[in-house]
Amino acid sequence: xxxxxxxxxxxxxxxxxxxxxxxxxxxLLSQTTKHLSAKEIYSALLRSYPGIGLTTVYRTxxxxxxxxxxxxxxxxxxxxxxxxxxxxxxxxxxxxxxxxGKIIDYSDFxxxxxELVDKSAxxxxxxxxFLVQDHNIEFYGLCQQCQKD
Amino acid sequence: xxxxxxxxxxxxxxxxxxxxxxxxxxxLLSQTTKHLSAKEIYSALLRSYPGIGLTTVYRTxxxxxxxxxxxxxxxxxxxxxxxxxxxxxxxxxxxxxxxxGKIIDYSDFxxxxxELVDKSAxxxxxxxxFLVQDHNIEFYGLCQQCQKD
DNA sequence: CTGATAATGAAAATCATTTTCATTAAAAAT
DNA sequence: ATTTTTAATGAAAATGATTTTCATTATCAG
Ligand SMILES: [Mn+2]
Ligand SMILES: [Mn+2]
Ligand SMILES: [Zn+2]
Ligand SMILES: [Zn+2]
Numbered sequence: 001x002x003x004x005x006x007x008x009x010x011x012x013x014x015x016x017x018x019x020x021x022x023x024x025x026x027x028l029l030s031q032t033t034k035h036l037s038a039k040e041i042y043s044a045l046l047r048s049y050p051g052i053g054l055t056t057v058y059r060t061x062x063x064x065x066x067x068x069x070x071x072x073x074x075x076x077x078x079x080x081x082x083x084x085x086x087x088x089x090x091x092x093x094x095x096x097x098x099x100x101g102k103i104i105d106y107s108d109f110x111x112x113x114x115e116l117v118d119k120s121a122x123x124x125x126x127x128x129x130f131l132v133q134d135h136n137i138e139f140y141g142l143c144q145q146c147q148k149d
Numbered sequence: 150x151x152x153x154x155x156x157x158x159x160x161x162x163x164x165x166x167x168x169x170x171x172x173x174x175x176x177l178l179s180q181t182t183k184h185l186s187a188k189e190i191y192s193a194l195l196r197s198y199p200g201i202g203l204t205t206v207y208r209t210x211x212x213x214x215x216x217x218x219x220x221x222x223x224x225x226x227x228x229x230x231x232x233x234x235x236x237x238x239x240x241x242x243x244x245x246x247x248x249x250g251k252i253i254d255y256s257d258f259x260x261x262x263x264e265l266v267d268k269s270a271x272x273x274x275x276x277x278x279f280l281v282q283d284h285n286i287e288f289y290g291l292c293q294q295c296q297k298d
Numbered sequence: 299c300t301g302a303t304a305a306t307g308a309a310a311a312t313c314a315t316t317t318t319c320a321t322t323a324a325a326a327a328t
Numbered sequence: 329a330t331t332t333t334t335a336a337t338g339a340a341a342a343t344g345a346t347t348t349t350c351a352t353t354a355t356c357a358g
Pocket of ligand 4: 246248294295
């Protein structure tokens with residue numbers, strides 16, 4: 001019986017029961033800056049919550065994504081990765097090392113980027129009648145360490 | 150015994166033999182503007198080349214990607230999609246409809262985008278010692294048709 | 299034309315993710 | 329506090345994309 005957590009209210013309308021796996025997964029994601037995969041989350045929780053199932057991790061991640069509390073990414077790796085989303089965390093994008101898989105957050109040029117994105121969205125709406133709801137910018141390359149090899 | 154195709158020379162160093170599957174797959178991709186999946190390519194070729202294997206399609210796509218003759222994309226769908234790459238085809242990005250999966254090429258704002266990307270790459274190289282080699286911009290949303298539903 | 303072997307294709311294996319279904323536990327009702 | 333309802337869970341099986349294995353085939357150098 002998990003405590004009345006501050007996150008609980010954000011689930012109203014999406015879900016009826018507040019459970020330990022949901023709390024544990026959200027807590028873990030909120031406390032790391034990493035971009036974790038479902039299996040990594042599962043492994044990390046096994047210590048504090050033996051008996052948790054990988055299936056539940058996947059289901060919970062889907063749920064959290066739908067409520068907008070986490071973001072899901074498909075970098076060019078096999079598995080999806082997830083990160084906690086919060087209002088005070090700035091809009092950002094990623095550098096992905098194609099050699100070791102390292103992921104770096106960056107939010108430099110957010111203003112200029114947003115300007116270009118907005119302009120593009122408006123233009124694309126007119127030209128293609130396409131309603132832009134989300135965008136994604138990624139840089140692929142080599143991290144400092146991997147450039148040495 | 151496939152003819153001495155104009156593409157053949159581009160494989161020097163990567164591959165020793167020029168085969169029918171390689172020619173057929175490259176030809177198909179060069180003639181469509183669509184972003185095809187491995188299975189779609191396999192299905193399309195079955196007519197003109199019965200007996201072709203899906204395995205070979207995958208292997209050939211990997212090869213073509215390594216030689217830079219095609220590009221591979223992982224939109225948020227289950228399967229990877231591929232498009233022909235050529236010098237005269239302009240650098241472009243994609244609008245992806247999250248409802249029906251439709252993919253639209255666009256190259257508007259290429260100049261401004263490139264300017265921002267270059268500036269970012271330079272900055273990121275300094276700040277994070279990250280060597281940018283490639284970038285990816287995608288817009289997700291609803292196509293004209295799907296906005297009506 | 300012939301031999302060496304790169305490339306192929308069928309089948310099996312892998313890997314991430316989803317589905318199924320019997321069991322458990324959150325929380326509403328008593 | 330206890331019972332009841334049923335949403336949520338977790339083990340196991342299923343799925344779907346992609347990769348690996350390996351015996352066979354076909355390219356192409358000699
Ligand atoms: Mn991030
Ligand atoms: Mn394209
Ligand atoms: Zn690296
Ligand atoms: Zn659509």
